[in-house]
Amino acid sequence: MTPLECARLLAGRSNAEREAAVRGWLEARGVPVTRHRFALPEGAGENLAVELGAGERVLVLCAHHDAVPGSPGANDNAAAVGVLLDLLARPGAALPPGLRVRLLFTACEELDYLGARAYVRDVGVAGLEGVLSLELCGIGDSLVVWDAVEESPFLARVRAALEGLGLRADAGYHVVGRIPRFGSDHRAFAAAGVPAYGLTLVPAASAGALRRFVFQPRRAALRFLLRRPAPFHTYHTPRDRVETLEPAALAATGRALGAIIAAMGGRPGGGPPRGAAVSHRPPSGVS
Numbered sequence: 001m002t003p004l005e006c007a008r009l010l011a012g013r014s015n016a017e018r019e020a021a022v023r024g025w026l027e028a029r030g031v032p033v034t035r036h037r038f039a040l041p042e043g044a045g046e047n048l049a050v051e052l053g054a055g056e057r058v059l060v061l062c063a064h065h066d067a068v069p070g071s072p073g074a075n076d077n078a079a080a081v082g083v084l085l086d087l088l089a090r091p092g093a094a095l096p097p098g099l100r101v102r103l104l105f106t107a108c109e110e111l112d113y114l115g116a117r118a119y120v121r122d123v124g125v126a127g128l129e130g131v132l133s134l135e136l137c138g139i140g141d142s143l144v145v146w147d148a149v150e151e152s153p154f155l156a157r158v159r160a161a162l163e164g165l166g167l168r169a170d171a172g173y174h175v176v177g178r179i180p181r182f183g184s185d186h187r188a189f190a191a192a193g194v195p196a197y198g199l200t201l202v203p204a205a206s207a208g209a210l211r212r213f214v215f216q217p218r219r220a221a222l223r224f225l226l227r228r229p230a231p232f233h234t235y236h237t238p239r240d241r242v243e244t245l246e247p248a249a250l251a252a253t254g255r256a257l258g259a260i261i262a263a264m265g266g267r268p269g270g271g272p273p274r275g276a277a278v279s280h281r282p283p284s285g286v287s
């Protein structure tokens with residue numbers, strides 16, 4: 001099943017159905033799932049966690065399974081869920097020794113990261129070396145690591161991984177600071193002191209317009225009232241349909257995650273050790 005096919009299982013469905021689709025996908029394949037249920041006055045749902053590998057050091061990759069009412073929620077955020085499910089299905093994705101990768105499918109992200117906040121409160125952040133929250137990963141060709149307020153050993157590994165893929169700073173990938181208008185699950189972890197960033201794909205062609213859109217909201221508000229730059233042209237609207245997703249974008253996100261996982265095995269800040277088996281292959285053999 002491709003990431004796009006996985007995304008189709010969620011897009012256009014109710015939040016209860018989306019949550020059940022993720023759990024059903026995992027259970028049908030015999031993947032052990034840790035279910036974290038929460039019920040708060042603001043909302044209720046279930047965070048679903050899958051652990052890969054065994055180790056004391058933990059990398060968390062998040063993708064929320066809920067969507068805002070009235071939107072099919074394809075790029076926000078069925079696409080990211082599809083990328084993570086595909087990571088599970090990909091054979092031969094070698095994990096560095098001592099590293100555990102936790103795929104965390106959260107509920108109620110659209111309620112001010114309620115699910116992630118409940119998760120951090122109940123499960124804690126012990127052992128976490130870094131968190132990436134995947135948001136809007138289905139449209140574009142340029143990676144953005146955002147809310148990178150300060151350098152960290154984890155951020156250095158992420159940069160090294162992306163450079164290792166042949167991507168260049170401010171072209172193939174961008175590292176940007178705190179984004180004022182938007183947020184995602186990583187902020188629940190950042191609040192607990194863990195290096196945690198958003199990971200999004202954007203069209204390189206709209207990078208300039210995007211910077212103005214997200215960093216100068218007041219000045220840009222009028223200009224962008226009618227036409228927001230991609231991928232925000234569909235964000236939280238009925239137009240966020242699965243037909244708008246680009247398979248190449250989903251594949252690029254998957255490649256980046258594979259490289260980041262591999263780079264977690266290297267020396268902090270030094271990227272993967274020489275001779276390490278780093279898989280940069282595009283997704284293949286996906287079930």
Ligand SMILES: [Zn+2]
Nearest residue numbers: 076077109135
């Ligand atoms: Zn989202």
